[in-house]
Amino acid sequence: MFRLICSGVVMLLLVAGCSSDDTPTRHNDFTPLTSIEIIAAASSIAAHTSTTLTVIGNFSGQFTRDITTEAVWSSSSPDVAAFLTPEEKNRVTGLVPGAALLTATVGNVSTALNVMVTPATITALTINPAAPSVAKGLNSQFAVRGTFSDATTQDLTFDATWASSVPAVATVSDAAGSKGLAQALAVGTATISATFDGVNGATLLTVTAVALQSITVSPANPTLLSQSSRSFQASGLYSDGSTADITSQAVWTSADPDLVTIAANGTAKTVVPGTTSISASLQGISGSSNLKITGGSLTRIVLSPASFRLVKDTSAPMTATGSFSNGSSRDITGVVDWSVANTAIATVTTPGGNQALLNAMAVTAPATPTRVEAKSGLVTADTALTVAAPQLQSLAIAPAGLELTVGSSGRFTVTATFNDGSTQDVTVNADWSSSLDTTAAVDNIGLAKGRVRGVAASDGPVTISAGYGSKIVKAPVTVKTRTATVLTISGNPALAVGNQVRFTATATYSDGFVQDVTEDAAWTTDKSNVAALADSRNQPGQVVAVDAGSAILTAAFGGKTQTVTLTVK
Numbered sequence: 001m002f003r004l005i006c007s008g009v010v011m012l013l014l015v016a017g018c019s020s021d022d023t024p025t026r027h028n029d030f031t032p033l034t035s036i037e038i039i040a041a042a043s044s045i046a047a048h049t050s051t052t053l054t055v056i057g058n059f060s061g062q063f064t065r066d067i068t069t070e071a072v073w074s075s076s077s078p079d080v081a082a083f084l085t086p087e088e089k090n091r092v093t094g095l096v097p098g099a100a101l102l103t104a105t106v107g108n109v110s111t112a113l114n115v116m117v118t119p120a121t122i123t124a125l126t127i128n129p130a131a132p133s134v135a136k137g138l139n140s141q142f143a144v145r146g147t148f149s150d151a152t153t154q155d156l157t158f159d160a161t162w163a164s165s166v167p168a169v170a171t172v173s174d175a176a177g178s179k180g181l182a183q184a185l186a187v188g189t190a191t192i193s194a195t196f197d198g199v200n201g202a203t204l205l206t207v208t209a210v211a212l213q214s215i216t217v218s219p220a221n222p223t224l225l226s227q228s229s230r231s232f233q234a235s236g237l238y239s240d241g242s243t244a245d246i247t248s249q250a251v252w253t254s255a256d257p258d259l260v261t262i263a264a265n266g267t268a269k270t271v272v273p274g275t276t277s278i279s280a281s282l283q284g285i286s287g288s289s290n291l292k293i294t295g296g297s298l299t300r301i302v303l304s305p306a307s308f309r310l311v312k313d314t315s316a317p318m319t320a321t322g323s324f325s326n327g328s329s330r331d332i333t334g335v336v337d338w339s340v341a342n343t344a345i346a347t348v349t350t351p352g353g354n355q356a357l358l359n360a361m362a363v364t365a366p367a368t369p370t371r372v373e374a375k376s377g378l379v380t381a382d383t384a385l386t387v388a389a390p391q392l393q394s395l396a397i398a399p400a401g402l403e404l405t406v407g408s409s410g411r412f413t414v415t416a417t418f419n420d421g422s423t424q425d426v427t428v429n430a431d432w433s434s435s436l437d438t439t440a441a442v443d444n445i446g447l448a449k450g451r452v453r454g455v456a457a458s459d460g461p462v463t464i465s466a467g468y469g470s471k472i473v474k475a476p477v478t479v480k481t482r483t484a485t486v487l488t489i490s491g492n493p494a495l496a497v498g499n500q501v502r503f504t505a506t507a508t509y510s511d512g513f514v515q516d517v518t519e520d521a522a523w524t525t526d527k528s529n530v531a532a533l534a535d536s537r538n539q540p541g542q543v544v545a546v547d548a549g550s551a552i553l554t555a556a557f558g559g560k561t562q563t564v565t566l567t568v569k
Helices: 004-020
Strands: 035-040 044-046 050-059 063-066 072-075 091-093 098-106 107-119 124-130 132-135 139-141 143-148 153-155 161-164 170-171 181-184 190-197 199-208 210-218 224-227 229-230 233-238 243-245 251-254 260-262 267-270 276-283 285-294 296-303 307-309 315-317 319-324 329-330 339-340 345-348 357-361 370-376 379-388 392-398 402-405 410-413 413-418 422-426 431-434 441-442 451-454 462-468 471-480 482-489 500-502 503-508 513-514 522-525 529-534 539-545 550-558 560-568
Touching: 035 098, 044 091, 050 098, 091 107, 124 190, 124 199, 132 181, 139 199, 139 224, 139 243, 143 190, 143 296, 153 539, 161 170, 181 199, 210 276, 224 267, 224 413, 233 550, 251 260, 260 276, 267 285, 296 370, 296 379, 296 462, 307 357, 307 422, 329 500, 329 529, 339 345, 345 370, 392 462, 392 471, 402 451, 413 462, 431 441, 441 462, 451 471, 482 550, 482 560, 522 529, 522 539, 539 560
Parallel strands: 044 107, 132 199, 210 285, 224 285, 307 379, 402 471
Antiparallel strands: 035 050, 050 063, 050 091, 072 098, 098 107, 124 143, 139 181, 143 153, 161 190, 170 181, 190 199, 210 233, 229 267, 233 243, 251 276, 260 267, 276 285, 296 319, 315 357, 319 329, 339 370, 345 357, 370 379, 392 413, 410 451, 413 422, 431 462, 441 451, 462 471, 482 503, 500 539, 503 513, 522 550, 529 539, 550 560
16 A cells, blocks of 8 residues: 555656646756767967857767857867957967867866967958948947968957947947947948957948837727727837837828728728727838727717707707617717718818817708718718808806816806797807906817816906807806815716716815816726727716726826726626
8 A cells, every 4th residue: 555655656746747838947967968079160270369169968869959158178288279268268269389189078078179279370351241331229240350371261250359440430349248249329430440460451331320120009909999080109219229209100001991991190990890900111110009899880870969950150069879780889970971962051070089060151042951961881871951040139148157166167058049039059159258267267169168167266256258149148157265075986887898988077075065077087997998988088087888898997186086997798
């Protein structure tokens, strides 16, 4: 019984010892070294020159390998040939003419090689490469070969003394471990010379402007939703170690245009799910980023509002919502191609992000509206646009007033009533101003019009004015200084790939005042390949689910931060 147990232990130890990940941890120490061989770059050398020796070990006839670093060297005639270079222990230098027996020993195995040191003298030196051009920041390794009086040639790279005529343009190393290695420092020319026993050899090195070495495309390996856009950047690494943004210079290509297209400025537009890559090329150098596309294929576009009636010379926002084959839906306003059947009547502008503005310029014929279309691939949607020119009767502003905290914001809207009884939101068409910008500033550009930001505490109400046509409406804003004590995030953290979900941030202050600060909070997600911000500028707090996994959504406001863990399925 005891023998059986011992046998099992031995077998386990043997199996454990034999397991391998194909990465040896040390040299073979169980197959004996039986013989060694010295290989010389040259069997005879001129006096004052050197050569290197290599040792090859034979292990019981089963295999051989280079064991030069393990050898201990000696010379029978150190006054003729000796090992004088600590950095290269296998380099032997000929001192005077004669013969020497060189011995290499590894463990208890030795072998010897006869080396002759000749009285030949140097007659000429030849440097290679001859007259090279090197980009600034790069290196060039030079070698020199000597021709001797006995018609032999020998590599003298190590034995020669190296110098540069213009070190500011290029330096050349004369150190034992890097002789002949030149570094290009500045545009220009420098003579690289090698000298041995009074004989000189030289060549001209031309340093050219920095050269592009590699391109990095970012973001690296992103996951994006179908029917979305993303800007890629290209960064070039140059020969002098510098980097530069070459996004606008590079030529951009998509490996599969059916999955994603990319514009000359690096802006990609995804089409359908799949995997592909985006590449940037310049001066024969390329870089790429792999791309995974999720979220289903677009099946339908729904426009909002379903039909338009606008007053001439006004604008109104439009929204395109996409429905997808995986059951998801999301805002694709900034990705679809917008058009108007009669461009003399109206145009659509896309300021960026998920924004589109319909601009009415001329009155339509009675009962003959024009069509506004949104299209992506073969999927289209359209809506009717009627443009009229009624007379403005009155303006109304809402809400009647705002109370803000320093660092927060609120919005006003303006509605116009016309003589035909119609009404229209003219917030983006009104001209907005504040009686005291340093206390309450109001935005007066694009879809941000009417947003008021609390800048500093007010002694009394600040008046916000909105003018449209010949009418002006006003509303008061008070701004107070408060300390936020609690920040909360509301929204469903369980998401399905492709869907867009709105989250809100609410601040509670020390005096009990509660305020929606969704537009004022700084929103981030830690894994944009799982969950990304839909449009951080125009849709704060709105998240699109990109791929399965979990991500942390963070809102920061008033010195407080709050997080919620999103789960995407």
